[in-house]
Amino acid sequence: MMRLLAWGAFLLGVPIFLLPLLGMTEFSLSMRRGVYSLDAYRSVLADPAFRETFLYSVVLALFTIVFGVLLVVPTAYWVRLRMPGLRPVVEFLTLLPLVIPAIVLVFGYIRLYNTSSFLPLTGSTTGTNILLMFGYATLALPYMYRAVDTGLRTIDVATLTEAAQSLGAGWATILARVILPNILVAVLSGAFLTFAIVMGEFTMAALLNRPAFGPYLQIVGANRAYEPAALAVIAFAITWACMGLIQLVTRLTPHMRTRP
Amino acid sequence: MALRHRTFRPPTPRWLGLAPFFLFAFLFLILPTLTIVFGAFRGADGGATLQNILDLNTSTIRNAYWVSVRVSLWSALIGCTMGFGMAAAAILGGLPRGIRAPLLTFSGVASNFAGVPLAFAFIATIGPAGLITFWLRTEFGINLRAWGFNLFSTTGLILTYLFFQVPLMILIITPAIEGLRREWREAAATLGATGWQYWRMIALPILLPSFLGTFALLFANAFGAVATAFALAGPQLNIAPILLFSQIRGDVLGNPGLGYALALGMIVITGLANAIYLWLRARSERWLR
Numbered sequence: 001m002m003r004l005l006a007w008g009a010f011l012l013g014v015p016i017f018l019l020p021l022l023g024m025t026e027f028s029l030s031m032r033r034g035v036y037s038l039d040a041y042r043s044v045l046a047d048p049a050f051r052e053t054f055l056y057s058v059v060l061a062l063f064t065i066v067f068g069v070l071l072v073v074p075t076a077y078w079v080r081l082r083m084p085g086l087r088p089v090v091e092f093l094t095l096l097p098l099v100i101p102a103i104v105l106v107f108g109y110i111r112l113y114n115t116s117s118f119l120p121l122t123g124s125t126t127g128t129n130i131l132l133m134f135g136y137a138t139l140a141l142p143y144m145y146r147a148v149d150t151g152l153r154t155i156d157v158a159t160l161t162e163a164a165q166s167l168g169a170g171w172a173t174i175l176a177r178v179i180l181p182n183i184l185v186a187v188l189s190g191a192f193l194t195f196a197i198v199m200g201e202f203t204m205a206a207l208l209n210r211p212a213f214g215p216y217l218q219i220v221g222a223n224r225a226y227e228p229a230a231l232a233v234i235a236f237a238i239t240w241a242c243m244g245l246i247q248l249v250t251r252l253t254p255h256m257r258t259r260p
Numbered sequence: 261m262a263l264r265h266r267t268f269r270p271p272t273p274r275w276l277g278l279a280p281f282f283l284f285a286f287l288f289l290i291l292p293t294l295t296i297v298f299g300a301f302r303g304a305d306g307g308a309t310l311q312n313i314l315d316l317n318t319s320t321i322r323n324a325y326w327v328s329v330r331v332s333l334w335s336a337l338i339g340c341t342m343g344f345g346m347a348a349a350a351i352l353g354g355l356p357r358g359i360r361a362p363l364l365t366f367s368g369v370a371s372n373f374a375g376v377p378l379a380f381a382f383i384a385t386i387g388p389a390g391l392i393t394f395w396l397r398t399e400f401g402i403n404l405r406a407w408g409f410n411l412f413s414t415t416g417l418i419l420t421y422l423f424f425q426v427p428l429m430i431l432i433i434t435p436a437i438e439g440l441r442r443e444w445r446e447a448a449a450t451l452g453a454t455g456w457q458y459w460r461m462i463a464l465p466i467l468l469p470s471f472l473g474t475f476a477l478l479f480a481n482a483f484g485a486v487a488t489a490f491a492l493a494g495p496q497l498n499i500a501p502i503l504l505f506s507q508i509r510g511d512v513l514g515n516p517g518l519g520y521a522l523a524l525g526m527i528v529i530t531g532l533a534n535a536i537y538l539w540l541r542a543r544s545e546r547w548l549r
Contacts, residue, residue: 023391
């Protein structure tokens, strides 16, 4: 009886997950009338705008990851080592991007960093790109911080630091050559998640007028029939790959998980 | 040698290590939010005013907030219920153990698969020319449209949001369900409780804070979402985030101050939802160590 109920509850949810995936895959293959073909994918890949926006978002994602790691790893490390009293404050700040909708944040950016402000980031293309990167780093902050902090929990930060110091290492050396390699799996998890977030993001890029992958998807969706489904399959594959890589790196280092 | 060198250096204050983070948080989190808050209370002449807030009380804006709240409430409620059902079934319901890991992995993927592509997937599935729409019409003669279903409506939006709401619920509630100790169940059984009594008087009260807390989180999650709704129904769909989107792009409300007030309203609503979440999570953690 109990088991029957459980199967019922479980199978009720499965269609919600599987049907859209089935639908988009089927639709993406139906561009040619009557037979399944890869025409929609061919059409997408042949579109120069696809390649440009995809590349733009990939590069932006990589910059966001590098910046995020440089910002979060020293912060989380320092909070654990020297300023545990500030932990609630730092954690609260890292959670804020989940509270304040992205659209509100970018609205603030546009008003705050316009051409007549103290930091006229939106005045130039490079400046806007940098602003968008900061925006993405903000969106990824909750996930990146949590990942890195979980990684730091598995190592003995104080002992490692003292050992490195007694061998004459400075802070930069400690962070780059002792701490970072020890929490690499956690950092990579945060990095892949950041990548997935940046590749799919629409609101910030659209409102800052940057040619990113998200706004491109929206434009194709408004003008084409079969290509959007193909793009959805590609986007799903990217998300799946990012999550799969997180699982992979976590599994490859089993000793990280055995310690509390 | 290195050691002696270090002792001569003037001591750097400890807080300096956190300075970059606080500067970043100030510039890209605090200050933008404060700009919105202050802007909402500033009139066209630059003086302090409540007029912007009062001006929110138009039928368009009231309706936009109301539709947003309704979509978020329903998608959170259904998402919580279904997610809880699936997680409980997989963990406690005697389903094969092998089902759990794939479910969690898939939930991780699906909860991150939002935005524009998600809208495409649903259009391809139950949009006007979608797979299921077509199948129902040719195989069973059921015309979804004639039945009153339209993907580009509030109902369609709720259905689409479920794709990330359900897995998010599964991800958050699974640790809580796994935290239910076998001893509690055995203790209850020893005292003569039936399975239903155990659930009603022990398990559900313990899970309730996590359940309600996740509900608040899912609500905020749906409330702030722009991309899916925008790609699904376009800029004319009247929900709060899309109205704000159009306002930022082209001042459709004809009053910049009103845009600030609209954004402030969104902060207040998602802020409240998250405050409830944090409060309830703190309560539930007392039990689930």
